[in-house]
Amino acid sequence: MNHFLSIHDVQDLNQLITSGIISKRNPFGDRKLGQDKTIGLLFFNSSLRTRLSTQKAAQNLGLNVLIMNVGQDGWGLEMEESLPGMPVVMDGANAEHVKEAAAVIGQYCDIIGIRSFAKLADQEKDYRELVFEQFKKYAGVPILNLESETRHPLQSLADCITIEEFKVKARPKVVLTWLPHFKALPQAVANSFCEWMNRMDVELVVTHPQGYELAPEFVGNAEVVYDQDKALEGADFVYGKNWSSFTNYGQVLVHDPSWMITEEKMARTDNGKFMHCLPVRRNVKVADEVLDGPRSLVIEQAANREWAAQAALKEILLGMQE
């Protein structure tokens, strides 16, 4: 079954990027592919870009779309399973078990998209991605990751498409930089970006304060530099993102405003472009001057979310025909 959960579900990244770019030029070229099929989009968390772009991409492909704000529209879901001799007794707030919910939704939907953020309380719990594991196990249909506890592959694919469109060197230097923020945010976008960049032909550098190291399996072969100024030198793309600590899990260790991206910082790059997945807090993470200036690709990135979703959905739908 063709799930789309991470880079590991992608055989040929270049082909996938090209597929997105083809859809961008001809959005309705594959309208027959989704005909008489239904995608269910389940949101455990807030969403703007993902909600709209995935819905749009699905409609471009002729799919019917069913949307649920889980918990709000339906019932709280129990995700944990009984262990031998230790039954999960459902006498708490959750009225429905994922075993039933996933299997039932799988009866109505040909594809299920899910958004479920990290709760940032328990590293092990978040990193085993229980919600996705359970839906994979019990839904019986392909699962599309609309941002999981540890990854955001549709964002990463949109980022790949954007870099492909705007790169002026064969092998651009791409710098993922941590940005300051007073709230604790998941590592998902940063993790995922590293994973996907490691498959593209780029020079990936990751920069962040001490204590903000990402999990090694995501960083891979990227160079880690603790000096932001040094990291930015000669960069073609600066990808900003805040994340909370992975090692001191979910904590905000520092909130150093000197890590905010400004024009002065961008001047160190090689006429570099600025990228961010949005939403972004202006003048906390990035200065107005950068977001409003010609270096910013944030809107182009967001627009490419539609084509990333369409490319992913095409893969899943083509996989159904095999």
Next chain:
Amino acid sequence: MNHFLSIHDVQDLNQLITSGIISKRNPFGDRKLGQDKTIGLLFFNSSLRTRLSTQKAAQNLGLNVLIMNVGQDGWGLEMEESLPGMPVVMDGANAEHVKEAAAVIGQYCDIIGIRSFAKLADQEKDYRELVFEQFKKYAGVPILNLESETRHPLQSLADCITIEEFKVKARPKVVLTWLPHFKALPQAVANSFCEWMNRMDVELVVTHPQGYELAPEFVGNAEVVYDQDKALEGADFVYGKNWSSFTNYGQVLVHDPSWMITEEKMARTDNGKFMHCLPVRRNVKVADEVLDGPRSLVIEQAANREWAAQAALKEILLGMQE
């Protein structure tokens, strides 16, 4: 006008079951029936299966679907009407009267589906099903019951289809058993199940602790047995459900874990199948071993919700052509 509110709106149950099974085999065979027509789905309460399956069935029939979480998306609705000399003065929380709301929604929708649970505070109030009465009176279009204060006919029809598909005897023994639960739940599913089973060719037995007697108009000719073990003997289908007391209205009188359905209990049946409308609290109402074993039909039942909804909508749509 063809409402679909209870078994009393069904002329030929066998034909309706067959209609559902035909749609299951050929979901898009009646796609023209709903063309250029719109169904509005109004949810006063949470929903997963009903929301998704009704939406899906409507789309299979070519209907446009408009969905509202009433109260959350719109305004609180006043349901009570003025009596002679006693006007209802709307100076409270509800900003809109159902007289207007129903009539207005009836202008935009060809069919209106409504979910409104019993509040369990006032038996007389719940059992007169005011919300449905008012919409019937003022909407001017057919009303589809997505679970009312006292009934859940789309669930019951799905149950009939499931029993029809899985029965191995001409006249199976069907046991509706009360299940333990710490929360007070409505009687709607149990009421409705009795009503529909009384129209099918089955032997219906109802079992529950003293004090959990359902309203006589629903129980009809079913045998009531207070000894669960005895009731289960020789059963072909065990239909589990919790409900709060009808006579001591809305109260939880006992929460006796010995009423939970286990494999040991199921061993008393004649290789009986287990059914439940979902959501179900595992190891409170039913043990994992039953839900995860080959006896369980809960997913099949839920899948049949789509075909029950499609059969009901077909009836309504055909009624419009007369």
Next chain:
Amino acid sequence: MNHFLSIHDVQDLNQLITSGIISKRNPFGDRKLGQDKTIGLLFFNSSLRTRLSTQKAAQNLGLNVLIMNVGQDGWGLEMEESLPGMPVVMDGANAEHVKEAAAVIGQYCDIIGIRSFAKLADQEKDYRELVFEQFKKYAGVPILNLESETRHPLQSLADCITIEEFKVKARPKVVLTWLPHFKALPQAVANSFCEWMNRMDVELVVTHPQGYELAPEFVGNAEVVYDQDKALEGADFVYGKNWSSFTNYGQVLVHDPSWMITEEKMARTDNGKFMHCLPVRRNVKVADEVLDGPRSLVIEQAANREWAAQAALKEILLGMQE
């Protein structure tokens, strides 16, 4: 670009009214107009009529519809922009700036409909209609007003269609009367109604207690009468609405029950019809006898919301072809 934000976006009101009436007779006549186009409907506030009628009209025109309850489904939006030397530092509750949100939604949608009520705390802030200004500035696509801080043009157009359908004189007398209410409501519907009536061939009279004067730019040439009984004399249409004070901004100055519309009041009219945008609080603003009697046009008005929306969307879509 063809926005639809107020009467000022309407070149020929008679033509627009006729367009709505034509759609009412033949709802699917322009189905090709919206094909392969998408409208996004953004709700910052509750909605029943607007939500359903706009969705319906859009579907009649073949448009795809994406709906968002902003804030609830997505992120809180920061609307204020930085001034020279005074950056807006987004360290509060709003996680996303409208600059990004509008531009992003404009990438996915060909038209954006927005509902954003007045907050009634700051007259200057409400009356500059910041949300709409920002979306106009940054979305890059036509904006449809689903009720702004100061106007409700789709309601007003529906009102025009209704008056056109029911008038029995060439130049009817139309009375906008303030109604009593204990809560503070925006002036939007009243403002908008005046603006549109001033463009129709009617005699417009506005009546309200002292202190409830509407902003002069909306009242225009209408006669203002503080004696409701006198104002109602000879009226063909009585348009009821509560609003809070504009001059003592957002305050409830009086809550005088003698301003409630009753049959006795209506007897002063020339067999006048009663209109209200809904929702209406019965026996607070209007007596049952009027709403339930033959004078009431409130349901007809609400039904015409579909055709008003369709006429407005047609204008926008035709504007795209130029």
